[in-house]
Amino acid sequence: MxxxxxxxxxxxxxxxxxxxxxxxxxxxxxxxxxxxxxxxxxxxxxxxxxxxxxxxxxxxxxxxxxxxxxxxxxxxxxxxxxxxxxxxxxxxxxxxxxxxxxxxxxxxxxxxxxxxxxxxxxxxxxxxxxxxxxxxxxxxxxxxxxxxxxxxxxxxxxxxxxxxxxxxxxxxxxxxxxxxxRRTGLAVPVVLAALVGGGDLARLVLAVPYVGEANFLLAWLAVHQLGFAWQDGRLPSRRSVPVAMAAAGLIALVLLTVVGPYPVSMVELAGGKVQNTSPPTLALLALALTQVGIALWARDRANRWLRGxxxxxxxxxxxxxxxxxxxxxxxxxxxxxxxxxxxxxxxxxxxxxxxxxxxxxxxxxxxxxxxxxxxxxxxxxxxxxxxxxxxxxxxxxxxxxxxxxxxxxxxxxxxxxxxxxxxxxxxxxxxxxxxxxxxxxxxxxxxxxxxxxxxxxxxxxxxxxx
Structure with missing residues (x-):
């Protein structure tokens, strides 16, 4: 027992x-x-x-x-x-x-x-x-x-x-x-995002095979680099900047999905010709920009609350x-x-x-x-x-x-x-x-x-x- x-x-x-x-x-x-x-x-x-x-x-x-x-x-x-x-x-x-x-x-x-x-x-x-x-x-x-x-x-x-x-x-x-x-700062995620866009263009418009597969790395590297910029202060955290980032990201997201060629779903769909995550697209990066802006905007309030x-x-x-x-x-x-x-x-x-x-x-x-x-x-x-x-x-x-x-x-x-x-x-x-x-x-x-x-x-x- x-x-x-x-x-x-x-x-x-x-x-x-x-x-x-x-x-x-x-x-x-x-x-x-x-x-x-x-x-x-x-x-x-x-x-x-x-x-x-x-x-x-x-x-x-x-x-x-x-x-x-x-x-x-x-x-x-x-x-x-x-x-x-x-x-x-x-x-x-x-x-x-x-x-x-x-x-x-x-x-x-x-x-x-x-x-x-x-x-x-x-x-x-x-x-x-x-x-x-x-x-x-x-x-x-x-x-x-x-x-x-x-x-x-x-x-x-x-x-x-x-x-x-x-x-x-x-x-x-x-x-x-x-x-x-450390050498080039925010230029790195900008260039990476441009490369993601180039991959989308080559894949969706020019029908170039396999070129879009690089976006699996390029897109996530771009967001990862924004984390570097936040950590060392190169990503401005003044309230107007995060609000502008979130607004720009949301507007771009709506235009790319509702008006443009990208699907609304940010998750892979069965049988979809275009997916936003497989490989990642400009639309997913627009969502990322929106989330980054919201995260920076909430930073001070969240840190005060988390002191409890x-x-x-x-x-x-x-x-x-x-x-x-x-x-x-x-x-x-x-x-x-x-x-x-x-x-x-x-x-x-x-x-x-x-x-x-x-x-x-x-x-x-x-x-x-x-x-x-x-x-x-x-x-x-x-x-x-x-x-x-x-x-x-x-x-x-x-x-x-x-x-x-x-x-x-x-x-x-x-x-x-x-x-x-x-x-x-x-x-x-x-x-x-x-x-x-x-x-x-x-x-x-x-x-x-x-x-x-x-x-x-x-x-x-x-x-x-x-």
Whole structure:
């Protein structure tokens, strides 16, 4: 009996430990920290999770079927202007990466050491997700689940990985792009936006194949560079400037979508000839400009509000497990579909109908409970910081730099392969074995270099939640 009681109490101890860590981070926050950046990141992750959960529709007559509500109910596409917040992630990522890299260089570190440390914080929870999906797929197959169903479930759960391909790429490019920013400032995002426009022109008007694929990197780099400019003060924060940016972005967005050739939806639609995210377009950059203007306009008010211990502790709590929330929120959908629709707990309703909209309330509550449980299980892996967790200082030598580049390349190749795998069944672990080998090989190489060159993490670094 005592063993059962100890097992039942274990989740409570985990939650208590996580709460203590959050309180410690909140109390140790330096007074000069730009709290609004962390607030924007927290708001963005909530918008992403809610947007994905609300967009899912499921029917269950003789078999599960489903898709995105955006594909079948046209008025919902306008809501993507609110829920497409990936530009905010790249904006605050640029701010945080610039601050982190500048601090790292000030302490005597170099680009290789910084990339190793920064990618470690992204890859720890990602590796846990991929390992968890592989184990879950194998167990499901052992217990007789249909291969096609496993393929779809793993594909849905791994949807968030596309973001990491772009974000890890801009992280790795931060050292040279930050150097370019220091020399030329806001000219960099302007040129990048012009290149995005050129890619759109070549792809949509001149029908030049493949040229638009560069926009996957160019567009997100442009927004990331705006984060650099915000961090060092080159992006004006006087109230008139953010208002002008937001207004210009919104006007451009309306003209490009309502009058121009771009779709209203800022999320990919099934069968659409033109997509605003695949690859990113000028219309998406117009939305990004609008969001940047609003973010800068709200900065002073938000920072004053976040000085209160209550709001700031909530923001710290979300940021301390933000990768876990992001990576596992679609796995919560997979579990929720099986639990809610499998035994017919959720009544049948036509997508977009009044009943369907009403049923979004219990659906969101149920998924939130599932995700909370997943965070309790997997969140500690993200929060964990060992005494030699991340490199601090310089990592010298051409061999270390070459291994770091090779490791990152293998990781990106693996993640990209996973995003292209589709909903087919790919074998016993549910995912293509070749791309898993590429990913885990890259993680192993980066881990080896990090281990060889790391030193104990300073307490100040451990308090950093960005």
């Amino acid at each position: 005592s063993h059962l009681g100890d097992t039942a109490a274990r989740p409570l101890r985990v939650v208590q430990a996580m709460a203590r860590e959050v309180r410690r981070l909140a109390e140790r926050t330096p007074p000069q920290r730009e709290r609004h950046v962390d607030f924007l990141r927290a708001i963005a992750i909530v918008a992403v999770v809610l947007g994905h959960w609300l967009a899912v529709y499921v029917t269950h007559d003789k078999a599960f079927q489903g898709g995105s509500i955006l594909d079948v109910v046209s008025w919902t596409r306008w809501l993507t202007w609110l829920f497409q917040v990936m530009p905010l992630f790249f904006l605050v990522g640029g701010f945080a990466n610039a601050a982190s890299f500048t601090s790292h260089r000030r302490r005597g570190g170099n680009a290789t050491g910084w990339v190793l440390g920064r990618t470690a914080r992204l890859l720890r929870p990602t590796t846990i997700l991929l390992g968890g999906l592989a184990v879950a797929a194998a167990v499901a197959r052992i217990f007789g689940a249909e291969p096609a169903l496993i393929g779809v479930a793993v594909w849905v759960a791994s949807i968030p990985l596309w973001f990491l391909v772009a974000y890890i790429a801009v992280v790795v490019l931060t050292p040279p792009m930050h150097a370019l920013h 211990p209550g709001p700031w502790t909530v923001v710290v709590a979300v940021n301390s497990v933000i990768m876990t929330l992001f990576l596992w929120h679609m796995a919560a959908v997979v579990i929720g579909v099986g639990a809610f629709y499998g035994p017919n707990v959720m009544p049948a309703a036509a997508p977009g109908s009044a009943l369907w909209l009403l049923l979004r309330i219990p659906w969101l509550v149920f998924l939130a409970l599932i995700l909370a449980l997943l965070v309790v299980v997997f969140g500690p892996f993200e929060q964990r910081r060992g005494p030699r967790a991340d490199p601090v200082g310089a990592v010298r030598g051409k061999a270390a730099a070459a291994l770091t580049i090779a490791g990152v390349g293998a990781v990106l190749a693996g993640l990209f392969g996973l995003t292209q795998a589709g909903p087919r069944y790919h074998g016993p672990v549910g995912l293509p074995v070749g791309v898993l080998i590429a990913y885990f090989s890259g993680v192993a190489v980066l881990g080896y270099v990090r281990w060889r060159h790391s030193r104990p993490t300073h307490e100040g670094d451990r308090a950093d939640i960005s």
